[in-house]
Amino acid sequence: MTESHRVVVALGGNAMTAPDGQARPEDQRKAIAAAVEPIAEVISGGTEVVLTHGNGPQVGNLLVKNEIAADVVPPVPLDWCGAQTQATIGYTLSGALEDALARRGVRRSVAALVTRVRVDAEDAAFQNPDKPIGRYVEAGEAARHSARGQHWVEVAGRGWRRVVPSPEPQDILDAGAVRALLAAGIVPVAAGGGGIPVAFGADGSGVGVEAVLDKDRTAALLARVVNADTLVIATDVPGAVIHRGSPQEQQIGHTTPEQLREYARAGHFDAGSMGPKVQAADRFVSHGGQRAVITSLDQLAAGLAGTAGTIVS
Ligand SMILES: Nc1ncnc2c1ncn2[C@@H]1O[C@H](COP(=O)(O)OP(=O)(O)O)[C@@H](O)[C@H]1O
Ligand SMILES: NC(=O)OP(=O)(O)O
Numbered sequence: 001m002t003e004s005h006r007v008v009v010a011l012g013g014n015a016m017t018a019p020d021g022q023a024r025p026e027d028q029r030k031a032i033a034a035a036v037e038p039i040a041e042v043i044s045g046g047t048e049v050v051l052t053h054g055n056g057p058q059v060g061n062l063l064v065k066n067e068i069a070a071d072v073v074p075p076v077p078l079d080w081c082g083a084q085t086q087a088t089i090g091y092t093l094s095g096a097l098e099d100a101l102a103r104r105g106v107r108r109s110v111a112a113l114v115t116r117v118r119v120d121a122e123d124a125a126f127q128n129p130d131k132p133i134g135r136y137v138e139a140g141e142a143a144r145h146s147a148r149g150q151h152w153v154e155v156a157g158r159g160w161r162r163v164v165p166s167p168e169p170q171d172i173l174d175a176g177a178v179r180a181l182l183a184a185g186i187v188p189v190a191a192g193g194g195g196i197p198v199a200f201g202a203d204g205s206g207v208g209v210e211a212v213l214d215k216d217r218t219a220a221l222l223a224r225v226v227n228a229d230t231l232v233i234a235t236d237v238p239g240a241v242i243h244r245g246s247p248q249e250q251q252i253g254h255t256t257p258e259q260l261r262e263y264a265r266a267g268h269f270d271a272g273s274m275g276p277k278v279q280a281a282d283r284f285v286s287h288g289g290q291r292a293v294i295t296s297l298d299q300l301a302a303g304l305a306g307t308a309g310t311i312v313s
Pocket of ligand 2: 012013014053054055056057132193194212213214215216
């Protein structure tokens with residue numbers, strides 16, 4: 001069994017909303033209160049954790065508020081919406097995790113960091129929006145928004161969802177601050193929502209851009225820059241499966257980056273959901289990380305023990 005000393009845990013949107021995807025404050029608080037329990041358990045067992053999280057439902061909701069209120073108060077850009085979600089989710093997560101640790105007799109501070117991530121202004125993703133955010137709507141409503149220039153896609157079985165550009169995360173600009181928190185014994189919540197995307201001009205100045213980064217891709221980068229041995233991608237399924245939805249469906253247990261890439265080429269993973277998780281696990285291990293685990297949050301400890309989930313090494 002591989003021991004984990006420093007783990008990056010990436011919490012999916014599913015871990016922070018109601019089971020039906022509702023993202024009212026009470027839904028988010030309740031989901032987060034449950035999500036922090038297994039994390040607190042792992043920390044109280046002596047493992048260092050860096051937390052990161054998604055923001056798809058929340059950032060999409062903020063955009064809708066911007067649009068509806070545009071005649072009354074000035075709309076703010078998408079990078080600001082990303083920063084706002086880092087703050088609200090980070091605030092909720094840090095309080096809930098501190099309380100869960102205290103209940104276990106562990107007095108630890110948890111601090112959420114507004115985290116910027118460098119992207120390339122010329123990234124092809126700006127011409128090809130593919131990151132789903134916000135709520136699911138019916139075809140008619142999606143068609144009305146599309147007619148106004150927005151991009152919407154159908155997500156099988158769930159409805160239509162807005163998509164925005166999601167460039168490749170290149171560098172975590174606040175990595176030094178994350179490492180400083182760790183060194184001070186503080187549990188960092190960092191790069192939420194994949195980080196705030198910032199592009200740099202020829203004169204070296206940074207400017208926020210209209211995009212939402214993929215939190216799984218950024219989590220793989222975060223795990224590398226904090227020198228984590230393990231990346232855990234916590235979602236709502238026990239692991240990645242092949243032949244999904246068919247009688248041959250089978251969960252992938254212990255596997256390698258090469259094998260995962262073969263499955264990905266064969267089309268076993270959906271683009272907007274399991275695809276980026278598998279890619280993140282592959283990237284982390286291929287760049288020297290010890291192992292990556294894709295599993296549900298309630299199996300976190302078993303995933304770390306190597307007895308549950310999809311384990312890539
Ligand atoms: N091959 C696969 N194995 C397992 N789940 C898959 C696969 N392909 C697509 N999925 C979907 O991926 C979902 C998890 O991704 P997503 O909803 O984006 O999670 P999160 O919001 O937790 O990051 C699962 O609920 C499942 O519906
Ligand atoms: N930013 C991001 O990838 O969020 P979700 O995981 O909630 O889609």
